[in-house]
Every structure is written in structure tokens, then in C-alpha cells.
Amino acid sequence: MSLETTSSLETCIVQIAQDARKAARTMAAVSSNRKNQALAAIAGLIRKKAAFIQAANAKDIEHAKANGLSPAMVDRLTITDKGIDAMADGLLFVAGLTDPVGSLSDASVRPNGLEIARMRIPLGVIGIIYESRPNVTVDAAGLCLKAGNAVILRGGSEAIHSNMALAGVIEEGIKDAGLPVAAVQIIPVPDRAAVDILLKQEEYIDLIIPRGGEGLIRHVVALSRIPVLKHYKGVCHAYVDDTADLGMAVNISVNAKAQRPGVCNALETLLVHASIAETFLPLAYDAMTKAGVILRGCEKTLAILPQIASAAPEDWDAEYLDLILAVKVVKNMEDAMAHIAAHGSNHTEAIITQDYNNSRRFVREVDASLVIVNASTRFNDGGELGLGAEMGISTSKLHAYGPMGIKELTTTKFVAWGNGQIRS
Amino acid sequence: MSLETTSSLETCIVQIAQDARKAARTMAAVSSNRKNQALAAIAGLIRKKAAFIQAANAKDIEHAKANGLSPAMVDRLTITDKGIDAMADGLLFVAGLTDPVGSLSDASVRPNGLEIARMRIPLGVIGIIYESRPNVTVDAAGLCLKAGNAVILRGGSEAIHSNMALAGVIEEGIKDAGLPVAAVQIIPVPDRAAVDILLKQEEYIDLIIPRGGEGLIRHVVALSRIPVLKHYKGVCHAYVDDTADLGMAVNISVNAKAQRPGVCNALETLLVHASIAETFLPLAYDAMTKAGVILRGCEKTLAILPQIASAAPEDWDAEYLDLILAVKVVKNMEDAMAHIAAHGSNHTEAIITQDYNNSRRFVREVDASLVIVNASTRFNDGGELGLGAEMGISTSKLHAYGPMGIKELTTTKFVAWGNGQIRS
Numbered sequence: 001m002s003l004e005t006t007s008s009l010e011t012c013i014v015q016i017a018q019d020a021r022k023a024a025r026t027m028a029a030v031s032s033n034r035k036n037q038a039l040a041a042i043a044g045l046i047r048k049k050a051a052f053i054q055a056a057n058a059k060d061i062e063h064a065k066a067n068g069l070s071p072a073m074v075d076r077l078t079i080t081d082k083g084i085d086a087m088a089d090g091l092l093f094v095a096g097l098t099d100p101v102g103s104l105s106d107a108s109v110r111p112n113g114l115e116i117a118r119m120r121i122p123l124g125v126i127g128i129i130y131e132s133r134p135n136v137t138v139d140a141a142g143l144c145l146k147a148g149n150a151v152i153l154r155g156g157s158e159a160i161h162s163n164m165a166l167a168g169v170i171e172e173g174i175k176d177a178g179l180p181v182a183a184v185q186i187i188p189v190p191d192r193a194a195v196d197i198l199l200k201q202e203e204y205i206d207l208i209i210p211r212g213g214e215g216l217i218r219h220v221v222a223l224s225r226i227p228v229l230k231h232y233k234g235v236c237h238a239y240v241d242d243t244a245d246l247g248m249a250v251n252i253s254v255n256a257k258a259q260r261p262g263v264c265n266a267l268e269t270l271l272v273h274a275s276i277a278e279t280f281l282p283l284a285y286d287a288m289t290k291a292g293v294i295l296r297g298c299e300k301t302l303a304i305l306p307q308i309a310s311a312a313p314e315d316w317d318a319e320y321l322d323l324i325l326a327v328k329v330v331k332n333m334e335d336a337m338a339h340i341a342a343h344g345s346n347h348t349e350a351i352i353t354q355d356y357n358n359s360r361r362f363v364r365e366v367d368a369s370l371v372i373v374n375a376s377t378r379f380n381d382g383g384e385l386g387l388g389a390e391m392g393i394s395t396s397k398l399h400a401y402g403p404m405g406i407k408e409l410t411t412t413k414f415v416a417w418g419n420g421q422i423r424s
Numbered sequence: 425m426s427l428e429t430t431s432s433l434e435t436c437i438v439q440i441a442q443d444a445r446k447a448a449r450t451m452a453a454v455s456s457n458r459k460n461q462a463l464a465a466i467a468g469l470i471r472k473k474a475a476f477i478q479a480a481n482a483k484d485i486e487h488a489k490a491n492g493l494s495p496a497m498v499d500r501l502t503i504t505d506k507g508i509d510a511m512a513d514g515l516l517f518v519a520g521l522t523d524p525v526g527s528l529s530d531a532s533v534r535p536n537g538l539e540i541a542r543m544r545i546p547l548g549v550i551g552i553i554y555e556s557r558p559n560v561t562v563d564a565a566g567l568c569l570k571a572g573n574a575v576i577l578r579g580g581s582e583a584i585h586s587n588m589a590l591a592g593v594i595e596e597g598i599k600d601a602g603l604p605v606a607a608v609q610i611i612p613v614p615d616r617a618a619v620d621i622l623l624k625q626e627e628y629i630d631l632i633i634p635r636g637g638e639g640l641i642r643h644v645v646a647l648s649r650i651p652v653l654k655h656y657k658g659v660c661h662a663y664v665d666d667t668a669d670l671g672m673a674v675n676i677s678v679n680a681k682a683q684r685p686g687v688c689n690a691l692e693t694l695l696v697h698a699s700i701a702e703t704f705l706p707l708a709y710d711a712m713t714k715a716g717v718i719l720r721g722c723e724k725t726l727a728i729l730p731q732i733a734s735a736a737p738e739d740w741d742a743e744y745l746d747l748i749l750a751v752k753v754v755k756n757m758e759d760a761m762a763h764i765a766a767h768g769s770n771h772t773e774a775i776i777t778q779d780y781n782n783s784r785r786f787v788r789e790v791d792a793s794l795v796i797v798n799a800s801t802r803f804n805d806g807g808e809l810g811l812g813a814e815m816g817i818s819t820s821k822l823h824a825y826g827p828m829g830i831k832e833l834t835t836t837k838f839v840a841w842g843n844g845q846i847r848s
Binding site: 025028029102108110114116119121123124202206207221222227229248251252255259341359363364365367368369370371372373374375376379380384385386396397399401402403411412413414415416417418419421422423424 | 449452453526532534538540543545547548626630631645646649651652653669672675676679680683684765783787788789791792793794795796797798799800802803804808809810820821822823825826827835836837838839840841842843844845846847848
């Protein structure tokens with residue numbers, strides 16, 4: 001495909017958006033059985049055409065290496081045999097989820113006899129802008145389809161061959177199930193300009209979900225006229241209260257920091273009540289060091305652990321995504337909550353305590369998409385919270401706050417049944 | 425106040441936004457009793473200081489008349505004695521609503537023993553940009569306060585004296601109840617530039633609600649980096665099916681069109697099944713004419729009602745807000761639904777039918793914030809649907825679709841209670 005001018009690129013993107021809008025109307029009325037058939041068909045084709053998908057992926061990997069991408073990036077890009085199975089299994093898992101579309105809630109009868117309810121419906125057309133990992137193409141397509149939406153995918157240029165191969169496979173599966181092929185479309189050009197045009201199609205697109213680095217997300221938020229569900233970063237805290245079970249506090253902190261340090265729900269700052277700091281910090285230091293974690297402390301922490309480095313002001317806002325942990329001694333829970341309000345990112349905040357009133361107050365007053373008592377921050381995840389598959393974690397409050405499961409890809413409309421009611 | 429440069433205006437707006445963010449943290453933890461006390465205090469002060477409020481209002485009215493505003497606009501601007509009572513009564517009504525903040529839902533226990541729920545919380549800081557009617561200042565402040573939010577209000581320049589007087593009264597009531605005065609702030613300058621600066625404060629503001637004409641709303645959507653809940657227009661349809669009770673269809677259509685033609689849930693286009701058009705249209709014509717409604721018809725309508733004017737293509741997209749009705753004969757319900765999909769505004773769509781399957785299909789497949797069977801489109805209203813007070817009707821699907829009640833001014837976070845759980 002050759003798109004030499006902005007105007008022909010614009011024509012292409014607008015056409016994709018219009019086709020998606022049309023497909024969304026059909027998708028909204030499709031039965032769960034039909035959607036599940038499509039998901040199973042795509043899963044089958046992914047396994048059957050693994051060699052074709054992996055050959056396309058090899059081209060992207062070759063390009064990536066030639067362009068000097070880091071080994072970690074190349075790793076994220078690679079579709080292994082296990083990756084093929086994971087995509088197919090993921091689709092079958094989504095097929096097994098309860099379909100939220102059409103369900104009624106909040107039913108009531110008004111004094112005039114009008115019967116009212118809210119009916120869950122698909123959002124319509126969802127645009128997903130993502131980087132690097134080509135499995136997002138399949139995971140996102142599957143969840144959007146199951147929720148009855150049409151989806152427009154725009155992956156990173158570094159995965160364009162993989163994504164186009166996956167798009168072909170998805171299209172075939174959708175056709176096999178008799179659904180409109182425009183229900184899943186991939187933007188076939190790697191230009192950044194395509195994203196900017198997409199963000200202006202508010203007439204046809206209901207929601208944009210950007211998945212990637214903070215730069216990508218800020219760009220999308222600044223340009224989009226379409227609502228955006230986003231997540232900038234996870235600066236997660238654990239506060240160890242003076243009544244905490246210290247063994248539990250050590251376990252939870254180490255798990256939250258070190259079990260998988262490169263993810264958004266990993267712990268970045270540990271806040272410790274002053275009255276237990278002298279007992280707790282040496283225990284935490286030993287366990288963290290064993291787990292390969294390097295500490296950076298406030299002045300009071302350094303007084304107890306003189307062997308660690310001093311934390312700079314920017315450490316309190318850092319999302320390390322690495323085996324580094326900032327440690328601060330606080331006067332009390334109030335002080336901890338003030339630190340979280342100033343430096344937290346509304347992602348995940350934990351308290352370790354045995355105090356009834358403090359547990360209640362922390363849960364009520366801390367503003368984060370998950371507030372958790374006596375457990376690891378790593379539980380902020382769609383699967384762990386019981387939502388099934390997820391589309392990322394929203395740290396903005398409109399529509400979804402926290403992991404976005406299938407329900408967050410739908411909305412509700414009001415429906416009403418009468419027998420001639422008029423307003424007076 | 426004199427704000428001569430953009431940079432001093434920016435400083436002022438940023439300060440307001442920061443103060444609101446701080447107040448929001450306090451408001452989130454305030455008890456329902458305290459919030460209700462504040463609402464009652466403001467209601468009392470509005471009645472007590474009616475003369476002061478109306479004197480300020482008189483200045484705005486004088487200005488408006490001098491600037492040649494239409495009598496309808498002057499009427500919307502005027503705070504009558506009845507208007508004073510309506511504002512005070514509205515606040516007491518909101519005080520009586522159940523407080524959604526802190527309530528738990530979707531509770532479950534995970535296999536590892538972690539207890540999960542969603543807790544309803546305030547959105548945080550809400551910015552409301554509105555035109556003309558000064559009662560919005562009080563209504564919006566009351567509903568936002570009850571939901572535990574801080575609110576920044578930016579009314580039209582034509583109501584600046586009235587709004588500042590009301591702001592003073594609200595501030596006094598808030599102080600009396602011991603709440604932070606920055607929980608309700610009014611931007612004290614009439615510059616349009618203030619709005620543009622406000623829309624960039626995504627760090628401090630969680631939601632923008634514009635209330636006014638389509639021009640204002642499009643401006644806000646184009647500039648805002650903050651999520652917007654909006655409603656462009658209401659092009660509402662009623663479809664009269666071939667099995668409809670024709671007397672009921674006439675009653676509902678006339679009520680939907682003529683009971684209050686200037687509002688967004690009024691009927692704008694009537695769609696009539698071809699097989700009943702010859703019987704139904706003359707009945708509808710007589711009743712509409714009696715109600716002062718002028719019809720504009722498609723070709724097939726004109727063949728039955730030659731006395732009416734012909735509809736131009738733009739009539740099918742018109743929000744008349746007047747005693748004018750477009751009428752189109754359609755082949756069947758499918759044809760009606762296609763017309764609604766092409767010309768509707770996702771606001772309110774009605775079917776009049778006695779057919780079970782058609783009623784089910786219309787409700788399921790038509791995409792509008794309210795889909796209603798055998799009743800007037802005029803029921804798309806927070807009060808009529810049982811939500812209590814409302815903040816307008818959203819026709820975009822994210823977060824709220826339809827009337828926005830107190831619940832729509834809140835969101836949910838996840839909360840979890842454990843006893844040492846970690847991830848493996």
C-alpha cells in the first residue's frame with residue numbers, strides 16, 4: 001500500500017473509522033454464541049498458521065536488530081511457540097467469560113407505571129494505540145469483540161509485519177463466524193501521522209486506549225477529541241504501621257518490590273512508622289538485599305541503615321521499574337497518607353497494620369485505583385481481582401478506575417417500557 | 425479584581441485548581457451529616473439574602489438589556505422570588521438523597537482468601553462551564569458537594585454579578601458547616617481565556633462538564649485535556665409501528681413534540697410505518713395542528729397530507745427546539761432504525777408498537793441514552809427516571825450515558841483486605 005500524501009492517509013483512516021462504526025452497529029446485536037464462535041475460530045487459526053505468523057515476526061525481529069533495538073525490546077517483540085499458545089488460549093478464555101451485553105440492572109417502576117432499567121451495551125468503536133508487543137493485537141481484539149465492539153488497532157511500526165499477519169488471521173476467523181470483517185481493523189501504515197488523524201475521528205470512535213510509555217500517552221491525551229482511558233505510571237507505596245506484624249510486612253514488601261520489578265504495580269517507596277523503624281528496617285534491609293534490592297533512604301532511615309545510599313528529592317516520585325526501593329520514615333499514618341497524596345500516582349497503595357481504625361481510615365481516604373490492606377501491591381491486576389482478562393489499568397477516574405475488564409469495555413443505556421405515559 | 429496579563433490570569437486559575445484539589449482530599453472523607461448541614465446552611469442563606477442576590481441579579485439584567493440580549497435570554501437570566509425558593513428547595517432535596525460515597529459493591533473472596541470489593545468515591549475536582557442561568561451555580565454546587573467533590577464553576581459573563589453574589593452565599597454556608605471553602609469556587613473573571621487555561625489543568629481537575637450551546641461544547645472538547653461529559657444536541661425520533669395503538673401514538677407524539685418544545689428531549693422527527701400512514705397521518709396532523717405544531721413531510725407524507733410543507737434534506741438532522749416536526753414514512757422498523765442510526769443524536773428514541781418482537785429488537789438495537797416503548801421522549805430526565813437531581817444528559821458513552829445523577833459524579837476504586845497474601 002502506498003500512501004504518499006497526508007490527504008490520502010486521511011482518506012484511508014476516515015474510511016477505516018466509518019467502516020468500524022458500521023460494523024459496530026452489527027456487532028451490538030450479535031449473539032454471544034456467534035461472538036464465541038469467532039473467538040474459537042481465530043484461536044484455531046493462530047495455532048494452524050503459527051509458521052506464517054512467526055515468519056512475519058522474524059522480519060520484524062531482523063529489522064529491530066538492524067536498527068539496534070535493545071535485547072529487552074527484541075524480546076518483547078518476539079512471538080515464541082509459547083506465545084502462539086498463549087494468544088490462542090487467551091481467546092478461548094475470553095470466549096468463556098460471561099457476556100455482559102444486554103443484561104439489565106437498576107430496574108424500578110415509576111409512580112406513573114413506567115418501567116425503567118439500565119441495559120448494558122457495547123461502547124461502540126474502540127481505538128487502541130500500542131507499542132511493541134504484538135500479542136496485544138490478539139488480546140485486545142478478542143476482548144473488544146466479546147464485548148460487542150468494533151476495534152481499530154494501531155501497533156508500533158517495529159511490529160508491523162507481525163501485526164499485519166495477525167490481522168489477516170483474525171479477519172479470516174471473523175469471516176468464518178459470519179461477523180463483519182471491519183469489526184477488527186489494523187491501521188496498515190506505520191506513520192505517526194496516522195495516530196493524529198485517528199484521534200480526530202470523534203464522530204466515529206467512542207474510546208481511545210493508549211498502551212505504552214508515558215510519552216505516547218501524553219501525546220494521545222493532548223491531541224485526542226475522543227475520550228481516553230489511560231495510565232501514566234505506577235508509583236506504588238506500602239506503609240508499615242506501628243502495629244504491623246513485622247514478618248508479614250517484610251514478606252509483603254519484598255514480594256511487592258521484587259517478584260516482578262518491571263511492572264506498574266510493583267512497589268517503589270516503602271513508608272515506615274517511626275516507632276518501629278529501628279526494629280523493622282534492619283529486617284527489611286536483610287530480606288531486600290537477599291532479593292537483590294538496593295535501598296535509598298531518607299535521613300532517618302540512614303541513621304538506622306548507614307550502609308545504604310541517600311534518597312534524592314526525585315526518588316520520591318520515581319517509577320524505578322527496577323530492583324531499587326526508596327525508604328522513608330514517617331511520623332504516623334497521617335504523615336504517610338500526606339506523602340502518598342503528594343507523590344502517589346493513583347495506582348496501588350498498601351497498608352500493613354493490625355489496627356482496626358487505621359485499616360478503615362486508610363482504605364477510605366487514600367485515593368488509588370486499588371487500596372489494599374495486609375497484602376502485596378502486585379494484586380492490582382484484572383486476573384487477581386477476579387475480572388478475567390484485562391485491557392490495562394486505568395489511573396484516571398472517569399468510567400474505569402483500576403483494571404479494565406470486559407465490563408469496562410461496555411456502558412449502559414436507559415430503557416423504559418410504558419403503556420401510553422405522557423408528561424404533564 | 426484586575427487581571428491584566430494572561431500570566432496573572434493563569435496564576436489565578438492554577439491557584440484555584442490547586443486549592444480545589446486540596447479541598448477535594450478533605451471533602452472525600454467528610455461525613456454525610458456534615459455535607460447535609462452545609463447544604464441546609466446554604467439553602468437558609470439563599471432565602472435570608474434573597475434581596476442581596478436579586479440586587480446583584482438586577483445589575484446583570486440591566487447590562488443584558490443594554491447589550492440588546494433577547495427577551496428569552498433576559499428571562500433565563502432573571503432570578504425571581506420563585507427562583508430563590510427553587511434554588512433553596514433544590515439544595516434541601518439534594519440533602520435528602522442517599523450519599524453514595526463509601527458504599528461497597530461487587531464484593532467477592534478470591535481463592536487465596538483476599539477479600540475484594542469496589543468502593544464508591546467522589547470523582548475529585550469537577551469543573552463546570554455553563555452559560556446564562558445563574559441557578560446552575562447553586563444546583564451544580566449542591567450536587568457536587570453532596571457527592572463529596574470540590575467544584576470549580578465558570579458561568580457566563582452575562583451573569584457574573586449574580587454568580588459572584590451566589591458564590592458569597594455558598595462560601596458562607598460552607599464555612600458555617602466547617603467544610604473547606606475551596607470546595608466551591610467561582611472563577612471571578614469573565615474572560616474566555618480563563619476557560620482555556622482551566623481546560624489544561626489535568627493535574628488538578630478530574631472532569632469537565634460543559635452546559636450550553638453546541639459552540640461552547642465543541643470548543644471545550646477540542647481544547648480539553650481533561651475528560652469531558654457532554655451533550656451536543658437532541659434529535660429525537662418516535663417510530664409508529666404498523667401494530668401501534670393509533671390513539672396512543674397520537675397522544676405520545678403530541679406530548680413529545682409540544683409539551684415543552686424548547687428542550688433536548690422533545691421530539692424532532694416522526695417516523696411512520698407505510699402500511700398505517702394513510703390512517704395515522706391525518707389523525708396526527710389534526711392533533712399537531714391543534715397544538716400549534718407545523719409539519720414538514722417527506723414525499724410519501726405529502727401524498728397523504730398535501731397541505732403541509734416539504735422537508736428539505738437538512739430537516740432530518742434538525743434540532744428545531746420549536747413547534748416544528750419533520751415527518752417521514754418508512755417501509756418498516758428496519759428502515760426506521762436505519763434512519764435513526766443515520767440522523768439520531770444518541771439522545772432519546774421511542775417506538776410505539778403492540779408487537780412483542782419489535783419492541784424487544786428496537787430496545788436492544790437502537791443506540792440512544794434512553795430507548796423507550798409506548799411513552800413520550802420527554803421522560804429522558806433525571807427526575808422522571810428516578811435519579812433525583814441531575815447535571816444534564818450525557819450523549820457520549822464513557823462513564824455516563826443519559827441523565828447524570830449524583831452517582832455519575834462519583835466513581836469506584838478497588839479495595840482489598842488480606843492477611844499476608846503475596847503473589848507467586
